[in-house]
Amino acid sequence: MEVKILGAFGSKFKGKKMLSILIENKVIIDAGNIVESLGEESFKISDILISHLHLDHIADIPFLIAESFPVREKPLNIWAQRETLNGLKKYIMNQKVWPDFTKIKLRSNVSSINYLELKINEVININGLKILPFRSNHTVPTLGFMVMKNDKSFIFSGDTYKNNEIWETINRDEKIKSLFIDVSYPKRMAELGKVAKHLSTDAFEEELKKLKRKIKIFVIHVKPVFFKEVKKEIKDISSRTGLEIEVLEDGDEIKI
Ligand SMILES: [Zn+2]
Ligand SMILES: [Zn+2]
Numbered sequence: 001m002e003v004k005i006l007g008a009f010g011s012k013f014k015g016k017k018m019l020s021i022l023i024e025n026k027v028i029i030d031a032g033n034i035v036e037s038l039g040e041e042s043f044k045i046s047d048i049l050i051s052h053l054h055l056d057h058i059a060d061i062p063f064l065i066a067e068s069f070p071v072r073e074k075p076l077n078i079w080a081q082r083e084t085l086n087g088l089k090k091y092i093m094n095q096k097v098w099p100d101f102t103k104i105k106l107r108s109n110v111s112s113i114n115y116l117e118l119k120i121n122e123v124i125n126i127n128g129l130k131i132l133p134f135r136s137n138h139t140v141p142t143l144g145f146m147v148m149k150n151d152k153s154f155i156f157s158g159d160t161y162k163n164n165e166i167w168e169t170i171n172r173d174e175k176i177k178s179l180f181i182d183v184s185y186p187k188r189m190a191e192l193g194k195v196a197k198h199l200s201t202d203a204f205e206e207e208l209k210k211l212k213r214k215i216k217i218f219v220i221h222v223k224p225v226f227f228k229e230v231k232k233e234i235k236d237i238s239s240r241t242g243l244e245i246e247v248l249e250d251g252d253e254i255k256i
Pocket of ligand 2: 052054159
């Protein structure tokens with residue numbers, strides 16, 4: 001599988017873009033940074049999975065649909081769990097903050113946007129990918145995803161604090177080749193991590209003790225102002241544990 005990091009970070013800042021991951025040029029997980037990165041290519045995207053309602057994960061949905069609906073062939077399918085879909089309708093695409101695009105038709109006379117509900121542990125098939133949503137451990141209802149194609153798969157943690165399910169799943173399923181995981185903060189911000197429910201580097205290192213086999217780990221969702229610190233601490237964790245761990249940046253491309 002080809003994975004392209006359109007945005008790697010848990011907030012935006014000079015030269016740092018918010019979380020968005022393009023898989024096989026077909027499906028996007030989270031909408032932190034789509035239009036700036038893909039331009040007109042983004043009009044071909046028909047399916048976006050949203051892990052949760054926080055702004056760094058939904059910010060580009062309004063702009064993507066507003067730019068693309070006059071020329072779009074197919075509706076934009078927004079996949080998320082019910083709480084997230086309800087939040088998008090109530091707080092964002094509510095005819096006040098932004099138009100309700102379910103009421104705006106494409107040239108083909110279908111709605112511009114479809115909201116599609118994801119349920120925990122129910123696999124969906126999109127464009128040749130199988131995707132299994134699982135429950136993450138965050139401050140609002142949040143999903144992580146296992147993405148599968150043929151005999152290979154990877155896990156996207158979603159915004160998360162400690163979550164046994166991730167490590168138990170990896171330990172029992174040899175097909176999982178990589179993990180993309182939220183490590184937002186350096187060690188000195190561990191208390192904030194606990195409250196905001198994101199891993200800090202020390203909580204991440206504790207979590208790694210649960211891992212019983214070697215896989216490639218990619219750190220995502222770092223808060224931009226802590227980037228250098230987190231990168232240094234992750235390098236130390238990588239040498240202490242012997243695990244291959246890489247901190248991702250905007251534009252990185254990974255083959256799984
Ligand atoms: Zn976030
Ligand atoms: Zn969040």
